[in-house]
Amino acid sequence: MPLKKTLRGLLLLPALALLAGCNAVLLHPEGDVALQQRDLIIVSLGLMLLIVIPVIALTLFFAWRYRARNTQASYDPEWHHSTMLELMIWAAPLLIIIALGALTWVSTHKLDPYRPLDQLSKGRPVAAGTRPLVVEVVALDWKWLFFYPEQGIATVNELAAPVDRPIEFRITATNVMNSFFIPSLAGQIYAMPGMETKLNAVINKAGEYEGFSANFSGDGFSGMRFKFHGMSDQDFDAWVQQARKSSETLSVDTYQHLEQPSEREPIHFYASVAPGLYDAILNNCVAAAQKCADSMMGFASDARTKAPDMHAMMRSGDAAHADAAVAHDAMSMSMPMPAASESKSAPAAAPSGHTP
Numbered sequence: 001m002p003l004k005k006t007l008r009g010l011l012l013l014p015a016l017a018l019l020a021g022c023n024a025v026l027l028h029p030e031g032d033v034a035l036q037q038r039d040l041i042i043v044s045l046g047l048m049l050l051i052v053i054p055v056i057a058l059t060l061f062f063a064w065r066y067r068a069r070n071t072q073a074s075y076d077p078e079w080h081h082s083t084m085l086e087l088m089i090w091a092a093p094l095l096i097i098i099a100l101g102a103l104t105w106v107s108t109h110k111l112d113p114y115r116p117l118d119q120l121s122k123g124r125p126v127a128a129g130t131r132p133l134v135v136e137v138v139a140l141d142w143k144w145l146f147f148y149p150e151q152g153i154a155t156v157n158e159l160a161a162p163v164d165r166p167i168e169f170r171i172t173a174t175n176v177m178n179s180f181f182i183p184s185l186a187g188q189i190y191a192m193p194g195m196e197t198k199l200n201a202v203i204n205k206a207g208e209y210e211g212f213s214a215n216f217s218g219d220g221f222s223g224m225r226f227k228f229h230g231m232s233d234q235d236f237d238a239w240v241q242q243a244r245k246s247s248e249t250l251s252v253d254t255y256q257h258l259e260q261p262s263e264r265e266p267i268h269f270y271a272s273v274a275p276g277l278y279d280a281i282l283n284n285c286v287a288a289a290q291k292c293a294d295s296m297m298g299f300a301s302d303a304r305t306k307a308p309d310m311h312a313m314m315r316s317g318d319a320a321h322a323d324a325a326v327a328h329d330a331m332s333m334s335m336p337m338p339a340a341s342e343s344k345s346a347p348a349a350a351p352s353g354h355t356p
Contacts, residue, residue, distance in 0.1 A: 025183045030205040030230065032121045033111065033186040040107050047096050047103075113189055113199045117166045121204050124164075132166035132200065135159070136278045139171075139178035139191040139213065141261035142220025147278050153243040154250045156258070156268035160229040162236045163206050169199040172282045174259060179215035182228050188214045194284055194293055203230035220263035243269040250274060252286060259286075 029035050066073050109115075116132070119125050136147035146155045159182075161167050171180050173191040181188035186201035203209075213224040231239060248254070250270035255277060258268075277286070285292035 025210070029184045030207060030209070031182075031185040031201055031203050032117075032119065033201045034184055035121075036107075036111060037187055040103070040111075043103060044100060047099055050096055051093055111187075113186070113197075115200060116168075117200050117202055120164050120166075120202055126166060130166060132168040133161055134168050134170065135161070137169055137171040137180055137191065138278070138281055139173035139180065139217075139224075140259055141175050141218060142213075142224040142263055143258075143265040144180075144211070144213075144224070144226045145258070147273060148240070149278070151240045151243075152272055153240060154270040154273045155243060157226040157265055158229070158267045158269075159211060159226055160231055160236055160239050161203055162233050163203055163230050165233075166200060166202050169201070170278075171197045171199065172278075174281060176217045177215060178213045178217050178224070180211075181214040182209055182211040184209045185211075185228065190215065194282070196282055203228075206230045206232060206235075218261075220261065223264040244271050246271045250277065252277065252280075255281075255286065 026034075026041075027038060029038055064070075117126055134149055136149060138145040138147070144157055144159075146159050148154065169180070169189070171189055171191045172195060173193045175193060177193070178191040179188045180191050180199070182201075185203055186199060189197050189199045191197065207230050209228045209230065211226045211228045213221060217224070229239070246269040248268065248270050250258075250273045252274050254270075255274070280286045280292070283292040283294050284290060
């Protein structure tokens with residue numbers, strides 16, 4: 001028996017050696033937001049273990065103390081109540097739930113991804129007037145497209161940002177839902193077609209970090225990865241200049257070709273970007289024949305503003321006028337709008353029986 005136990009212990013040593021090589025990036029992040037999220041996980045786990053550990057320990061203790069062979073254990077079949085035990089059973093979990101609730105409430109607001117950063121790291125507030133680096137993110141099948149509107153460039157499957165500068169990500173998708181995730185920077189944020197989500201974060205240490213989609217999105221999902229580079233200001237400027245020297249430009253035609261599904265797409269740099277391309281992607285109107293979603297929402301808003309007047313007509317009994325108003329709006333929504341050049345240049349029709 002001792003020999004078997006020794007052999008089992010020796011067999012575990014290689015497994016421990018393999019575990020020693022693991023890089024638990026969630027527990028060792030390099031961005032302040034991810035660091036705060038890490039601390040939240042640890043504190044929440046610690047509070048829950050205050051109940052879990054004693055319960056497991058007492059379960060094992062009672063199983064051993066009151067085993068059948070232990071004739072020394074006292075047995076009281078008439079026992080039915082203990083005020084002290086009841087207080088312990090209910091008070092301890094209640095206090096932990098209150099603590100977890102307060103922690104969750106504060107953290108939910110403080111770590112809101114839409115909320116601009118108020119600190120670069122602990123004890124280092126963001127200086128007044130600091131402008132974040134804006135990066136527009138588009139999840140394609142199966143690759144990532146990054147726009148830098150301030151720098152006028154775009155990249156595929158490579159992302160960079162200066163160290164200690166706030167970053168504002170604006171995130172959307174073209175087809176199915178994805179999840180934008182750089183574990184060392186901040187938590188994951190979903191990318192959805194026709195919608196824009198946001199993430200405010202900062203990287204505090206120069207280095208190369210892994211980014212990927214954390215939501216299954218089809219055949220090429222496993223290869224939907226990119227590199228995120230935290231750089232000094234000088235290195236970031238050099239990286240931007242490298243992109244501007246690219247021979248490729250991201251025109252509408254180039255984007256429509258890039259939008260087609262592809263797996264393990266290599267890194268691309270685009271020296272310039274077609275004006276308004278990100279907004280067109282967001283509103284699903286890159287193709288010339290498509291109507292932008294924001295313009296259709298404008299029509300819907302006009303209809304909502306007229307709705308109270310129609311309801312007033314109906315309440316007053318003027319059903320004929322209400323029906324006419326509804327029919328007029330339906331016709332105006334369904335009829336194609338004339339082009340601007342036609343509306344300005346086409347002459348009005350002359351009345352019957354008259355010559356112009």
